[in-house]
Amino acid sequence: METTFVGSFPLEYSRENILRVVKDILDINLTFPNYPQLQDFVKQFLDPIVKLEVGLVKRNGDFWLEGDLSIPNKPVGEEPLRIMMDYLKRNRETSSRLKGVRACVTGPFTLSSRVFERRDKVFLEFDNTILRRHEKVFEMAEVVSRIAEHFSKIGATYVNIDEPLLSIMVGAKKTLYNYRENEIIEIIETSLKRVKGLKGIHVCGIISPKLKNILLRTNLDVLDHEFKDTPKNLEIFKREDFNDTEKKLSLGCISSKIPRIESVDEVKGFVMKAMETYGPENIAFIKPDCGFRGLIRFQGIQNPYKVSIDKLKVLTKVHSLI
Numbered sequence: 001m002e003t004t005f006v007g008s009f010p011l012e013y014s015r016e017n018i019l020r021v022v023k024d025i026l027d028i029n030l031t032f033p034n035y036p037q038l039q040d041f042v043k044q045f046l047d048p049i050v051k052l053e054v055g056l057v058k059r060n061g062d063f064w065l066e067g068d069l070s071i072p073n074k075p076v077g078e079e080p081l082r083i084m085m086d087y088l089k090r091n092r093e094t095s096s097r098l099k100g101v102r103a104c105v106t107g108p109f110t111l112s113s114r115v116f117e118r119r120d121k122v123f124l125e126f127d128n129t130i131l132r133r134h135e136k137v138f139e140m141a142e143v144v145s146r147i148a149e150h151f152s153k154i155g156a157t158y159v160n161i162d163e164p165l166l167s168i169m170v171g172a173k174k175t176l177y178n179y180r181e182n183e184i185i186e187i188i189e190t191s192l193k194r195v196k197g198l199k200g201i202h203v204c205g206i207i208s209p210k211l212k213n214i215l216l217r218t219n220l221d222v223l224d225h226e227f228k229d230t231p232k233n234l235e236i237f238k239r240e241d242f243n244d245t246e247k248k249l250s251l252g253c254i255s256s257k258i259p260r261i262e263s264v265d266e267v268k269g270f271v272m273k274a275m276e277t278y279g280p281e282n283i284a285f286i287k288p289d290c291g292f293r294g295l296i297r298f299q300g301i302q303n304p305y306k307v308s309i310d311k312l313k314v315l316t317k318v319h320s321l322i
Contacts, residue, residue, distance in 0.1 A: 001283055003030045003319045004250065005312060006162075006202060006224070007037035007104045008291030010304040014038075018083045024309050026094050028316050032158065032285065034102040035081040037293075041106045041162060042114045045077040045147060052076075054143075056115065063115045065130055069139040075150040077105075085155040103156035104202070105148050107163035108140035108191055115140075124176075131165075132177045141190040149194035158198035160224060161191050167205030170214065181214050188218050200224055200250065204290045207236050216241060224250035226289035228270065229257050234277065242282040249274075249282060252289035253318075254311050259298050261310045268318045275322075286315060 005025075011017040021036035037044070046063050050056045054070035056063055081103050088095040112131040120128055130136035148159045169176040170184070192199040200222030201215065207225055215223050227233050229252070237249065253270045254262055271286055292308035301307060 001280065001319070001322065002032045002099050002285050003315055004032040004102050004158075004285045004287045005030070005034055005315075006256070006288065006291040007034040007102075008041065008293035009036055009038060009308050010293055010296035011036075011038050015083060018080050019087060022084050022087050025312065026091075026098075028309070028313050029097065030312060030316060031097075031099040031319075032102050033084075033098070034104055034160075035084045035156075037080065037104060037291065039080075041104075041291075042111060045106055046111065046114065048072075048076045049143070065115050065117045065136065069136065069143060071142055071146050075154075076147050078147075078150055078154055081151055081154050081156060088155075100157035100198070101155055102158045102160060103151040103154075104160050104162050105144060105151060105191075107161035107165075107201070108137050108144050108187055109163055109169060110165045111144070112137045112140045113165050126176070134177070134179065134183060137187055138190065141187045144191040145194050148192055152195045152197060156197070158200065158222070159192060159195045160200040160202055160222070161188070162202045163188075164202075164204045166203045166211060167207060170208055170211040172208045172210055175210075181210075181217075184214055185218050188215075188220070192220065198222060202250075202290075204230075206230055207233050209236060212236050212241070216245060216247065220247065222248055222250050222284055224252075224285070224287070226252040226256075227274065228252050228255050229289050234274070237278065239278050239282065242278065248284035249278060250285040250287055251283050253286050254288040254315055256288045256290040256292055257294060259295055259301050259304065259307050261307060262314055264314055264317050264321070267314055268321055271318060271322060286319060288312070288315070 018036045025033045050058045052072050113126050113129050115130045116128050118128050151159050198221045202224040204226045295304040
């Protein structure tokens, strides 16, 4: 069982801030750190794609599809990971205790939900986006697969796609825009087909039984979810779900929404309960539920970044006690 985090922090994007986070997470002995994600997780990838002129344009702050979407022939959104890997190479004594490096890439469903192709009066906010067009989401999955491949080549040993939209798309009985289960599986697997190391998916929010079963049928290694702020998810997964699969959970055990810093005993108790429920062999990582970027919205927090780091310190202390 290792320690990791989803990626984002409440800091402005800059090389200096990326290095600040990298140094802090190395100091507290996280074993599988993600690169510091200090940009909007959609714009990080779509903005540079626009510049490559492969089918996307930007108008008035929104992304629009013009024609077919081509696969970028250059790395996209990789600068934070490159900065982190360069630092690790220059500081091998400090970084030698790491078990690996995690890299997050925003997934094709979520990216597609932010790409417009028309402006009509609609019932759902996604009706004007390419999310409703299955073939275009497959095209986006190919784009994501190339981005993920670049991240893997740069040095990430665990590449994870972020798909918060899936908890909205897949309900207990129906899926948005009539996506078939096999289509969802194929799109997810296409996104990570070029990755050689660990492959995973982060889906926040409530996981429906239908979505759980879809994710368990994929060829991914790690399923990453919120459990602390969404305790209902503790009831969705069962120990027997992992009997016939090599998949493991990445367990959200610290709130990323509430600025209160949990006690070591509180988090340890939560993790121990999860280990009893799922079996310790089925939990690959313990982590905060989601990214910390949202902490900046709370009034009265003088230093939301310090809160983020203090929460991660609790995580590493718990890890040392388990």
